[in-house]
Amino acid sequence: xxxxxxxxxxxxxxxxxxxxxxxxxxxxxxxxxxxxxxxxxxxxxxxxxxxxxxxxxxxxxxxxxxxxxxxxxxxxxxxxxxxxxxxxxxxxxxxxxxxxxxxxxxxxxxxxxxxxxxxxxxxxxxxxxxxxxxxxxxxxxxxxxxxxxxxxxxxxxxxxxxxxxxxxxxxxxxxxxxxxxxxxxxxxxxxxxxxxxxxxxxxxxxxxxxxxxxxxxxxxxxxxxx
Amino acid sequence: xxxxxxxxxxxxxxxxxxxxxxxxxxxxxxxxxxxxxxxxxxxxxxxxxxxxxxxxxxxxxxxxxxxxxxxxxxxxxxxxxxxxxxxxxxxxxxxxxxxxxxxxxxxxxxxxxxxxxxxxxxxxxxxxxxxxxxxxxxxxxxxxxxxxxxxxxxxxxxxxxxxxxxxxxxxxxxxxxxxxxxxxxxxxxxxxxxxxxxxxxxxxxxxxxxxxxxxxxxxxxxxxxx
Numbered sequence: 267x268x269x270x271x272x273x274x275x276x277x278x279x280x281x282x283x284x285x286x287x288x289x290x291x292x293x294x295x296x297x298x299x300x301x302x303x304x305x306x307x308x309x310x311x312x313x314x315x316x317x318x319x320x321x322x323x324x325x326x327x328x329x330x331x332x333x334x335x336x337x338x339x340x341x342x343x344x345x346x347x348x349x350x351x352x353x354x355x356x357x358x359x360x361x362x363x364x365x366x367x368x369x370x371x372x373x374x375x376x377x378x379x380x381x382x383x384x385x386x387x388x389x390x391x392x393x394x395x396x397x398x399x400x401x402x403x404x405x406x407x408x409x410x411x412x413x414x415x416x417x418x419x420x421x422x423x424x425x426x427x428x429x430x431x432x433x434x435x436x437x438x439x440x441x442x443x444x445x446x447x448x449x450x451x452x453x454x455x456x457x458x459x460x461x462x463x464x465x466x467x468x469x470x471x472x473x474x475x476x477x478x479x480x481x482x483x484x485x486x487x488x489x490x491x492x
Numbered sequence: 493x494x495x496x497x498x499x500x501x502x503x504x505x506x507x508x509x510x511x512x513x514x515x516x517x518x519x520x521x522x523x524x525x526x527x528x529x530x531x532x533x534x535x536x537x538x539x540x541x542x543x544x545x546x547x548x549x550x551x552x553x554x555x556x557x558x559x560x561x562x563x564x565x566x567x568x569x570x571x572x573x574x575x576x577x578x579x580x581x582x583x584x585x586x587x588x589x590x591x592x593x594x595x596x597x598x599x600x601x602x603x604x605x606x607x608x609x610x611x612x613x614x615x616x617x618x619x620x621x622x623x624x625x626x627x628x629x630x631x632x633x634x635x636x637x638x639x640x641x642x643x644x645x646x647x648x649x650x651x652x653x654x655x656x657x658x659x660x661x662x663x664x665x666x667x668x669x670x671x672x673x674x675x676x677x678x679x680x681x682x683x684x685x686x687x688x689x690x691x692x693x694x695x696x697x698x699x700x701x702x703x704x705x706x707x708x709x710x711x712x713x714x715x716x717x718x
Contacts, residue, residue: 351646355590363589364581364642371641372634378645408598415597416590419604420577421647 268330268348268382270424274452276302277469277492279332281456281477282324283307284316290323292484297327300491305350305475307334318342332382337366338375349377352386352427355413358400384425385417389439390457393431407439414443418451428472430457437467444471465490494556494574494608496650500678502528503695503718505558507682507703508550509533510542516549518710523553526717531576531701533560544568558608563592564601575603578612578653581639584626610651611643615665616683619657633665640669644677654698656683663693670697691716 280301282288288296297304304324306317317333321342324331332350335341341349351370354362387410388401396403405413414426426447428440435457447453455468456475460483468474469492480487506527508514514522523530530550532543543559547568550557558576561567567575577596580588613636614627622629631639640652652673654666661683673679681694682701686709694700695718706713 353646357586360583360586360589363586364639364647367642367646368635368638371638371645381646383646409594412594412597413590416593419597420579420593420607420609421590421649422609423647 267379270450270452272330273382273424273473274450276452276473278465278490279303279305279454279473279475280480280487281305281307281475282320283477283481284313284320286481288481292480293323295484295488296480297324297329299488301329301476302473303330303332305332305334307336307340307350314340314342321347334384338370338373341375341377343377347380349381350384350425351381352384353423354386354388354399354401355417356387356402356405356409358402362399362401382425383421383423384427384454385413385421385423386427386429387413387417388429388431389435390430390433392433393429395429395431407442410439411442411446414446414453418448423451425452425454427454427456427475430455432457434458434464435468437471440468440471459490461486462489465492493605496676496678498556499608499650499699500676502678502699504691504716505529505531505680505699505701506706506713507531507533507701508546509703509707510539510546512707514707518706519549521710521714522706523550523555525714527555527702528699529556529558531558531560533562533566533576540566540568547573560610564596564599567601567603569603573606575607576610576651577607578610579649580612580614580625580627581643582613582628582631584628588625588627608651609647609649610653610680611639611647611649612653612655613639613643614655614657615661616656616659618659619655621655621657633668636665637668637672640672640679644674649677651678651680653680653682653701656681658683660684660690661694663697666694666697685716687712688715691718 278301331347334350388396391403417423453472455472459476460479476490504527557573560576614622617629643649643652679698681698685702686705702716
């Protein structure tokens with residue numbers, strides 16, 4: 267089972283999408299890149315058999331495997347897989363903060379000890395995640411920091427996730443959030459990391475999540491690992 | 493500093509309202525009743541000087557003092573006082589789940605280590621707390637249990653608070669929530685406890701919070717302590 271210190275120590279997480287294809291050879295290179303963990307998920311309409319196939323492939327490597335399942339039905343129940351489940355701090359609807367979790371509970375889900383809550387702060391209004399979660403992305407710097415503050419100090423969640431999905435975020439905002447961290451909660455950053463320069467800019471402040479680029483430019487991806 | 497085991501061990505909490513008056517003699521009786529802790533707060537427009545006076549009076553006794561401040565400005569900063577701060581699981585607005593907490597963070601509040609989050613589930617639609625928090629009280633038994641489940645197992649909050657303010661709740665629903673508790677989170681019940689019989693009915697399942705009756709029938713109140 268993962269512990270909080272391990273999560274906080276990660277520099278780089280690779281996000282794999284079950285709906286995109288990667289060769290076995292490519293996957294081996296990713297696994298050997300020095301990335302600290304693999305997060306599987308990220309699309310809304312996940313094909314469960316593809317999800318299962320991908321998780322099983324990744325489990326052959328000696329690396330922590332995290333799932334971000336969009337619903338309990340999408341969970342692939344395997345030893346050693348943790349579930350990283352978002353709550354969207356800046357959603358305009360309670361559904362994305364607490365409501366969908368109640369549906370999980372009502373579905374009979376019981377494996378809460380495998381769940382790591384992620385406090386998402388969604389910051390690109392044009393992203394599909396912003397639309398899907400009804401996120402209010404029109405936030406001042408102070409409001410972004412305050413959401414991170416509440417997530418770590420009031421709710422005491424293990425992870426704050428600055429989600430700029432589809433665009434590269436503002437490093438000074440990520441830096442301000444980083445300065446506000448309490449030393450217990452981990453800070454994740456995702457969005458628009460496609461080369462080493464951008465990776466290093468955000469890795470200064472947060473664990474970086476890198477995904478899309480690996481399907482388009484594997485060599486570029488390999489350069490994003492700090 | 494309070495620990496979670498202490499909170500979970502409480503049978504009876506007295507809720508004092510700074511806007512209501514109680515004689516020194518009456519207060520002494522309350523403090524000597526066997527109640528486990530005193531929770532100060534509960535009204536929306538609290539007069540801060542009355543709040544301070546009441547907190548200071550209660551601090552003369554050897555009993556845990558908890559404040560439920562409606563905003564950071566209402567906090568009376570005293571050694572030994574903990575802040576019990578609600579998040580309303582079944583609110584229809586994110587403001588009451590996470591938004592007002594961001595305002596706390598932005599106001600410069602820093603004493604998070606004195607804060608104990610309470611996962612309120614508000615269940616009397618006619619109560620002023622339901623109206624103020626925009627609570628959706630039209631919940632099935634399974635939905636109430638699922639909110640408690642998410643509060644304790646996803647958010648891992650220290651307290652679930654079934655708030656029937658102004659009416660006596662359904663003991664079988666409180667019993668179902670009680671059965672669902674994970675042994676770590678404490679379960680609080682509040683609402684309509686005015687005599688020993690009702691107190692004992694709910695004390696079987698939860699830490700009971702008793703308030704209003706003490707201002708109207710002090711002897712009746714004393715009978716509510718298990």
